[in-house]
Amino acid sequence: MAPALSVTGLHKAYGPVQALRGVDLEVGPGELFGLLGPNGAGKSTLVKITCGLVRASAGDVRVCGAPAGSPAAHRSLGYLAELVRFPDWCTAAELLEIHQELVGSPGGVEERDELLALVELDHVPDRRVGAMSKGMQQRLGIAQALIGEPRLLLLDEPTSALDPAGRRTVRALLERLRERGVGVLLNSHLLSEVELVCDRVAIIDGGAVVAAGTPAELSHAGGVEVETGSGVKVFAEAVREDAPRIVRELVAAGEDVFAVRVRTSTLEDAYLAAVGRATEEVA
Amino acid sequence: MTPPTEWPAALLIARFALRESLRRRVFLVIALLTLAFLVLYGLAAWQAFEATGEFGTATSTAGVDTRVVVGATLAGLAMFAILFLGTILAVFLTLGAVRGDADRGLLQPLLVRPLRRRTLLLGRWLGAVAVCVPYVIAIALATFLLTDALGGWWPDRVIAPLAALGLGVAILAAISLAGSVVLASTANGIGVFMLFGAGLTAGLLGQIAEAIGSDTLGDVATITTWALPFEALYQAGLAELTADTVGITKLALSLGPFGGAQDAGPGLWLFSLAYLGAVGALAVRAFNARDL
Numbered sequence: 001m002a003p004a005l006s007v008t009g010l011h012k013a014y015g016p017v018q019a020l021r022g023v024d025l026e027v028g029p030g031e032l033f034g035l036l037g038p039n040g041a042g043k044s045t046l047v048k049i050t051c052g053l054v055r056a057s058a059g060d061v062r063v064c065g066a067p068a069g070s071p072a073a074h075r076s077l078g079y080l081a082e083l084v085r086f087p088d089w090c091t092a093a094e095l096l097e098i099h100q101e102l103v104g105s106p107g108g109v110e111e112r113d114e115l116l117a118l119v120e121l122d123h124v125p126d127r128r129v130g131a132m133s134k135g136m137q138q139r140l141g142i143a144q145a146l147i148g149e150p151r152l153l154l155l156d157e158p159t160s161a162l163d164p165a166g167r168r169t170v171r172a173l174l175e176r177l178r179e180r181g182v183g184v185l186l187n188s189h190l191l192s193e194v195e196l197v198c199d200r201v202a203i204i205d206g207g208a209v210v211a212a213g214t215p216a217e218l219s220h221a222g223g224v225e226v227e228t229g230s231g232v233k234v235f236a237e238a239v240r241e242d243a244p245r246i247v248r249e250l251v252a253a254g255e256d257v258f259a260v261r262v263r264t265s266t267l268e269d270a271y272l273a274a275v276g277r278a279t280e281e282v283a
Numbered sequence: 284m285t286p287p288t289e290w291p292a293a294l295l296i297a298r299f300a301l302r303e304s305l306r307r308r309v310f311l312v313i314a315l316l317t318l319a320f321l322v323l324y325g326l327a328a329w330q331a332f333e334a335t336g337e338f339g340t341a342t343s344t345a346g347v348d349t350r351v352v353v354g355a356t357l358a359g360l361a362m363f364a365i366l367f368l369g370t371i372l373a374v375f376l377t378l379g380a381v382r383g384d385a386d387r388g389l390l391q392p393l394l395v396r397p398l399r400r401r402t403l404l405l406g407r408w409l410g411a412v413a414v415c416v417p418y419v420i421a422i423a424l425a426t427f428l429l430t431d432a433l434g435g436w437w438p439d440r441v442i443a444p445l446a447a448l449g450l451g452v453a454i455l456a457a458i459s460l461a462g463s464v465v466l467a468s469t470a471n472g473i474g475v476f477m478l479f480g481a482g483l484t485a486g487l488l489g490q491i492a493e494a495i496g497s498d499t500l501g502d503v504a505t506i507t508t509w510a511l512p513f514e515a516l517y518q519a520g521l522a523e524l525t526a527d528t529v530g531i532t533k534l535a536l537s538l539g540p541f542g543g544a545q546d547a548g549p550g551l552w553l554f555s556l557a558y559l560g561a562v563g564a565l566a567v568r569a570f571n572a573r574d575l
Contacts, residue, residue: 014574051395053575074397075286085388089306101295102396104286144392148284 002065004029004076004152004183005050010059012045012207019045021207022059029151030181032174034188034198034215036271042207043187044082047154050185051079064151075103078150082157082187084141088130092121092140095129096147103148115143120169134161142170153177156187171197195219195267203274211274218270222263229256286397289405296398296406301413304376309414313372317422320364325429328357332434354436355525359544361426362444362524366517367479369419369452374475376411377459379468380404385575386467394575401567404460408563411456416449423448439527447520450555451513455479457559461566464573481507482514489518490543508545512555519547 005027012020020042027033037043048054050061052069066072086095096112105111116122119139129137138161145153159167167190174197177184188194194201195215203211203218211218224238224246235246240262247257265273287295304310335349381404384390393403423445431437438444458478462471489504491497508515521544 048391048575051391053391053394055574071286071397071399074395075284077395079392079395081388081391083388086392087303087389089303094302098295098299099392099396102286102292102393102398104284104397106284141392 001029002062003027004031004064005033005185006060006062006065007046007050008060010046010049010061011057012042012049012054013057019207020049020056020059023204023207023209025202025209025212027152027183027185029183030178031200032178032184032186032198034186034194034201035204036188036191036194036201036267037204038275041204043204044156046204047079047156047185047187050152050154051077075148076150077152077154078145078147079154080138080141080145080156080158082160084134084138084161086129086137086140086144089128091126091128092116092132092143093125095140096144099144099147105148107147111147115146118146118173119143135163135166138162139166139169142173151182153182153184154187155184157189158186159188159190159193167193191266191268191271201267203271205275211270215267218274219265219267222265222269225261225263226250226257227259227261229258289399289402292398292402293406293409296393296403297410297413300376300407300410304410304414309376313418317368317418320368321422321425321429324357324361324426325433328430328433331357350434350436351525351528354430354434355438355528357434358427358430358436358438358524359521361430362423362448362517362520365419365423365426366448366451366513368422369415369448370455370476370479370513372418373411373415373452373456374459374472376414377407377456378463378472378475380407380460381463381570381573382466382471383463383468391575400570404464404563404566404570408457408460411460412453415452415456419448419452420445438524440523443523443526444520447516447523450552450559451516451520454513454516454555454559454562457562457566461562461569464566464569478511479513482511482517485511485514486518486543489545493543509551509554512551512558515545515547515551516555518543518545519551522546 003026005025007023007025010020010023011018023042023046025033035043035046045054049056050063050068052074056068061068063073064076066076090098093112093116096115100107100111107114112125113122116125119142121136121139121143124132124136129140132140138158142155142158145155159170162170171193174184174186178199186194186198198215200214201212201218202209223234223236224240224243226233226235226246228250233250235242238246243260243262247260250257286292331353332350335353381390390403394400424441427438427441455475459471459475462474466474485504485507488500489508492500492504508518524544526546
């Protein structure tokens with residue numbers, strides 16, 4: 001089966017500004033892939049090229065094997081933009097209906113009801129978009145993106161307007177999509193959220209991928225701290241497996257050991273390190 | 284799952300645009316203001332026929348049928364007003380269709396679907412035309428009926444003036460839609476109305492050229508009118524109002540406030556359709572090259 005998303009050597013220039021400089025990444029079926037990076041890093045450009053909204057300067061982007069922007073690619077993807085905007089005059093049900101018709105979905109009212117229930121808007125199908133809160137509009141956007149059972153879902157900051165309960169709902173939804181084999185590219189600034197749900201993560205900065213891997217790989221161990229009678233000793237290069245040996249050696253050396261702590265960096269630490277390193281490299 | 288093909292998808296977009304107009308009460312506003320326009324027109328026609336009725340017999344003996352002059356003049360003025368109203372409708376329904384909607388983030392969710400950009404443009408144009416063209420035809424027909432009821436005058440030709448108005452606003456809608464691809468809404472609206480004004484000026488130049496016998500000015504007017512065929516169509520429509528009128532009455536007629544009636548053969552209609560196609564092709568080309 002073709003990857004849900006395959007990006008190879010992607011470049012994009014807006015005049016003299018290089019937005020993307022040779023990005024390579026792949027999202028498999030049923031994989032939740034997090035895309036991290038500071039503002040202006042090129043994340044949204046990457047997502048828009050995948051959607052066919054922006055043309056690539058060079059490189060290849062394929063959605064389920066079809067070139068990005070082609071009708072076949074459009075049939076396979078769902079998209080939630082960062083700044084969700086829908087016509088304020090139409091109702092939730094009407095919005096889903098036109099997207100159903102554009103996709104050719106035979107789901108009808110059952111599909112609409114199911115999707116509205118999925119994002120907890122089933123009690124307001126006839127409410128106008130203009131009368132909805134930002135959070136409700138964002139949830140409606142997620143429902144809209146899921147129309148036609150896409151095989152690749154592109155979510156650009158899907159939880160930015162949601163409260164903690166709404167975020168939990170979206171996380172649960174992402175888990176269900178994973179089980180159904182939907183590949184998800186999640187573009188978010190909420191590192192803790194990405195760390196919680198994503199199988200793999202790429203950190204992009206200055207238009208290039210500066211780090212990639214699983215959250216565990218990126219959040220690598222950061223040393224061992226031992227509280228002894230003579231103070232706290234830090235073994236910066238040590239990992240969890242080194243802790244028993246370090247304790248034995250300290251005790252053998254006559255130290256009293258009161259506590260041992262394995263230091264682990266978070267995804268945020270990894271992110272800041274990657275972005276900081278990239279910034280230095282650019283400078 | 285089979286997405287709709289080109290025309291069904293375009294009709295879907297057109298239906299969506301029409302529903303928006305309906306929901307935003309555009310039709311209600313149009314209906315009320317149109318009613319006011321027709322009442323004013325009826326009042327003017329009634330007064331004009333009343334005032335000229337007194338000496339109508341005397342002038343008729345001099346060879347000028349005042350009933351025809353008054354009726355055709357009123358209908359000509361009405362056609363100008365209707366073209367203007369149709370232009371306002373066409374412009375306001377399309378001026379922000381692409382760049383305006385893209386800037387507001389409304390366009391992107393639609394274009395992520397299996398919907399070609401040219402289909403979206405076609406749908407938006409059809410949606411605007413479905414409002415503007417029936418509107419100008421209906422209101423022009425209403426003015427003809429009022430003129431007949433109040434003064435007993437009926438145009439020599441009816442279909443051609445109505446068709447000219449309809450095709451004219453369809454072209455203006457296409458120009459506005461094409462402008463919306465590259466211009467911000469305000470700039471596009473101003474641009475289209477300035478083009479409309481340029482068309483009127485061309486008509487005025489033509490009249491001046493005729494009055495002073497200037498071939499150069501006449502050529503400028505003709506070229507400008509054909510470059511903006513909605514004006515040429517309007518002038519041709521005016522000419523069709525009194526196509527069968529002859530004699531001194533015909534000479535006494537000067538229809539329209541800015542542009543004189545100009546007879547045009549079938550070439551104008553073919554040229555206008557080709558112009559419409561060219562504007563559409565340019566709009567599609569520009570839209571396809573645009574990053575959203």
